[in-house]
Amino acid sequence: MDYVIGQIDRALDVNSAVVAALDSGNLDAPTPRQDWDVRTELNHTIGTMHIFAAVLSGTYSGAERESDWLGGDPRGAYAAAAEIDRAAWHRPDVLDSVIRHPAGTLPAPRAALLHWAELTTHGVDIAIAIGRPDLADNALCAELLDTLQAEGGIDEFRGSGLFGAEVPAVPSDPGHRRLLAYVGRALLSSTT
Structure with a gap:
């Protein structure tokens, strides 16, 4: 599972490039995550990172992702x-708990694995929302999809607000x- 920690690192780096491409004019842009704009989705992503780090370090106080x-x-x-977030996932024996x-x-x-999925999905959502699908790491997305399917999928998280029902995709579509x-996002157009 050290592979997954490496993929979390990779998702953090990819998302850094997406965040660097933001400007104040596109924070209100709608994302593929229904009813969320870029500001809401980025705020949620950052909250998720803080909450996972706090949970992993034993300091979680009940903060909300939507704060x-x-x-x-x-x-x-x-x-x-x-x-x-990166430091929390690199603590010794973090995967033994x-x-x-x-x-x-x-x-x-x-x-x-759930964290890798959230980071990657939210990063792609934001990249698409700001008109930069080229910032999505298609190889990372395809590797995540393969790993999720090999590890039993995400059905336990569907409908809980984390992921929706799977929607149709074309096998030849890019990884993102x-x-x-797979995670239930409505695809906006053929250019995303």
Whole structure:
């Protein structure tokens, strides 16, 4: 499962490039995540990173993912959260524990896979929303999709607000489109 920790690192790096491409004019853009704009989805992503880090370090106090994590500096907020998140997942023996997370109690390897899925999906959502699907890492998305399917899927998280029902995708679609379809995102157009 060290592979998954490496993929979390990779997703954090990919999302850093997506966040760097943001400007104040596209924070209100709608995302493939129904009813969310870029600001809401980025705030949720940063909150998820902080909450996972707190859970992993045993300092979780019940903070909500939807609290205001962005403040006035989305790029700075993301960079700080990424540093904290990365450090938490690189703690010795982190994968030997059971994680008590707001999404439920999970073995740490399953929680790591869920985190990789959330980071990657939200990053793709934001990249598409700002008109930069080229920033999506199609190989990372395809690897995540293959791993999720090999590890039993995400059915336990569908309908809980984390992921929706799978929507149709074309097998020849790029990795990011196939991943979004798998996690229940409506595909916006053929250019995404």
